[in-house]
Amino acid sequence: MSRRLVLGVLAALLAVAAAAVAWLNVRGEAPIPPDARPVAGTPAQVARGAELARAGNCATCHTARGGAPYAGGRGIATPFGTVYAGNLTPDESTGLGAWSPEHFWRALHHGRSKDGRLLYPAFPYPQFTRVTRDDADALYAFLRSLPPVVQANRAHALRFPFDAQPALAVWRALYFRPGVFEPEPGRSAEWNRGAYLVRGLGHCEACHGERNLLGATQGGLELDGGLIPMRHWYAPSLASAREASVADWPVDEIVALLRTGAAPRGVALGPMGDVVLRSTQHLTEADLRAIAVFLKSLPQVERPAPAAGPVTPARLAEGERLYADHCAACHGAQGEGAEGLIPPLAGNRTVTMDPPANLVRVIVNGGFAPATASRPRPFGMPPFAHTLDDDQIAAVATFLRRRWGANAAEVSAREVTRFRAAASD
Numbered sequence: 001m002s003r004r005l006v007l008g009v010l011a012a013l014l015a016v017a018a019a020a021v022a023w024l025n026v027r028g029e030a031p032i033p034p035d036a037r038p039v040a041g042t043p044a045q046v047a048r049g050a051e052l053a054r055a056g057n058c059a060t061c062h063t064a065r066g067g068a069p070y071a072g073g074r075g076i077a078t079p080f081g082t083v084y085a086g087n088l089t090p091d092e093s094t095g096l097g098a099w100s101p102e103h104f105w106r107a108l109h110h111g112r113s114k115d116g117r118l119l120y121p122a123f124p125y126p127q128f129t130r131v132t133r134d135d136a137d138a139l140y141a142f143l144r145s146l147p148p149v150v151q152a153n154r155a156h157a158l159r160f161p162f163d164a165q166p167a168l169a170v171w172r173a174l175y176f177r178p179g180v181f182e183p184e185p186g187r188s189a190e191w192n193r194g195a196y197l198v199r200g201l202g203h204c205e206a207c208h209g210e211r212n213l214l215g216a217t218q219g220g221l222e223l224d225g226g227l228i229p230m231r232h233w234y235a236p237s238l239a240s241a242r243e244a245s246v247a248d249w250p251v252d253e254i255v256a257l258l259r260t261g262a263a264p265r266g267v268a269l270g271p272m273g274d275v276v277l278r279s280t281q282h283l284t285e286a287d288l289r290a291i292a293v294f295l296k297s298l299p300q301v302e303r304p305a306p307a308a309g310p311v312t313p314a315r316l317a318e319g320e321r322l323y324a325d326h327c328a329a330c331h332g333a334q335g336e337g338a339e340g341l342i343p344p345l346a347g348n349r350t351v352t353m354d355p356p357a358n359l360v361r362v363i364v365n366g367g368f369a370p371a372t373a374s375r376p377r378p379f380g381m382p383p384f385a386h387t388l389d390d391d392q393i394a395a396v397a398t399f400l401r402r403r404w405g406a407n408a409a410e411v412s413a414r415e416v417t418r419f420r421a422a423a424s425d
Contacts, residue, residue, distance in 0.1 A: 036100035038090075041141020049142025052135055055287070056128075056201040057279040061085045071095070071149040076122045077230035079215065081158030083122040091148035096140075104140040105133060110178055118168045120156065121176070126217070127203035130181040130196070175216035190286075194294030197287060198223075202279075207235035207271060221301055227357060232419045233270045234357040236349070239298050242305065243353055246295050254292035255285070261370040261378065267343050269350075269367050270358065277370035306354050308407045311398060315410070319399025322392055326384065335404050341379045343367075346404035356397060356411050360419040363393050390416040 041049065053059065062085045064073035072087035072095075087095040096104065103114045111125035112118060119125060131139075161167040181200055183192040198204045209217035210226040217226075225237030225244075236244035246254050249265065257263040258280040261273060268276045280288065324333075330342050337344035345351055350358050367381035384393065391413040401408035 032100070032102050032106065036102040038098060038100055038144065041138065041144060045138045045141035046145045047142075048135075049138040049140070049145075051282075051284070052139045052201060053142055054279055054282040055197060056139070056203070057275060058088065058139075060274060060278050061123075062088050068147075068149045068151070070143065070146055071151045073151060073154055075154075075157075078122055078158075079229050080162040081156065083120050083156050083158070084154040085123075086153050087149065087151050088143050089146045089149040089151075090144045091150050094150055094152045095148060096143055097148060099140075101137050101140050104143075105136045108136050108139075111172070111176065118165055118172060120158075120168065121171075121215070124203040124206045126176055127200060127205055129177075129179045130200035132181065135201070171214060171216070175214070188293070190290045190293050191297065193287065194290035194292070197291055198294055202291070204238075208238060222298060224301075227355065228271060231271065232357055232421070233361055234353065234355055235271070236353060236358075237303075238295060239300050240302055241300065242302065243349060245298070245300055246292070247298065247300055249296065251289060251292045251296065254295060255288045258283070258288050258291065260372050260374040262375060267367075267369050269369060270361060273368065273370040276372060281370070281372045281374070306409045308402075308409050311402055311410050315395060316399055316402060318392075319395040319397070320403075322388065322396040323399055326387070327396070330381070335400070342381075345400055347406075351400045352406050352408040354409060355419075356401070356408075356415065357419045359397050359400070360393065360411065360416050363388070363397060364416075364420045385420065390414075390420070393420075 059069055061074060061076060062070050062072050064071070064085075067073055068089070070088040072085045074085045075082045076085060089095040090097040092098055099114050106112050107114075107119065107123075108125060108128040108131050110129070111121065111123070156163065181196050184195070187195075204223060205217055207228050208223040208225060210224060211217055211229065215229070221237075221239050223238040225235060225240070227234050238244050238246065241247070244266075249263075253263045253265065257266055257268060258276060260281070261268040261276045280291075283291075327345075331337055331345050335345035335348075350362070353359070362381065364383060364385045366383035369375070369378040369380070371378060388396070393416045394411045394413045397411040397416070400406070401411065
């Protein structure tokens with residue numbers, strides 16, 4: 001085969017691949033009508049949209065620290081660089097003031113901006129694509145009702161080739177499928193409502209789903225846990241009794257955790273504490289119960305725990321000494337805690353979870369449950385980042401993971417260094 005023929009075949013294959021990628025990025029999209037214009041929503045839509053914005057926790061990402069609500073500017077650290085959230089206020093030049101409901105729907109459903117550019121999935125349109133058109137219109141109406149803020153959108157700081165639209169188009173062709181929420185026959189209306197909130201606006205998979213090297217959620221077992229990129233918190237599996245399954249919890253306890261941040265068998269810390277603070281505590285009782293019913297029903301599959309391996313007596317003795325000096329006064333000599341105030345460490349799933357990211361993060365940065373309307377002054381644990389070095393933190397963590405009936409793997413100083421060095425915002 002001549003060189004010219006080989007080049008011709010390669011060029012044809014590249015053309016076919018490019019055409020396939022282009023088609024996969026526009027499939028299902030209806031063209032925006034030329035007369036699409038911004039519209040004001042009804043009072044009922046605005047009120048409904050405010051509830052939906054809380055369910056989607058929109059303000060957290062779209063509000064910079066110290067900035068105006070929903071005006072954007074917050075940097076979202078990813079393994080590929082930093083993505084900056086956009087201005088959602090109705091300013092004409094820098095926000096959504098010139099967007100029509102059709103443009104907003106396309107952004108949620110297809111991940112495309114008003115000017116046609118592809119959006120990065122740090123904006124969780126892989127989950128938002130399931131939001132109904134009526135809910136999208138209500139959310140749009142709420143955002144239109146906000147005070148306009150003039151704040152130009154900051155350019156993303158992504159590494160090559162992730163900063164290029166063609167690379168994003170390939171990613172979307174591989175991993176993104178526009179979808180709709182389809183109620184499951186045979187399930188109750190309450191269960192389907194919970195599924196809609198968890199899989200759609202709640203975008204729980206964005207944290208609780210395992211991701212591949214290109215940042216796409218893996219699929220497979222639903223909400224099976226994953227390390228949150230760049231923050232080094234582990235969003236535990238909701239399908240594992242060893243991690244964060246609530247299959248055996250009463251519905252009322254799940255509702256209590258989502259509303260107050262605390263329940264008899266768990267406390268929301270770290271990123272989940274933020275979710276309770278800014279989102280779930282504001283949801284209606286009916287929506288919280290629907291979420292609880294759905295989460296209880298998740299299929300449960302256990303993955304084998306890593307081999308515990310031997311730990312030297314000297315290492316355990318060092319951890320025990322550090323525990324007695326720094327922890328026992330609050331958590332108790334037997335790790336029993338104090339009911340309603342201090343979580344027990346004996347039998348605590350956070351202590352024995354793999355990877356031990358959350359245990360390390362709590363020891364390093366402290367443990368602070370969200371201050372909610374129902375629980376405005378929760379008990380907090382001080383940080384030990386400046387009191388204990390990485391080797392000492394590893395020793396006390398290892399002691400906790402091998403005491404009171406636990407038999408989890410040793411924590412190394414190297415793991416502590418890795419998990420403590422995470423993005424702060």
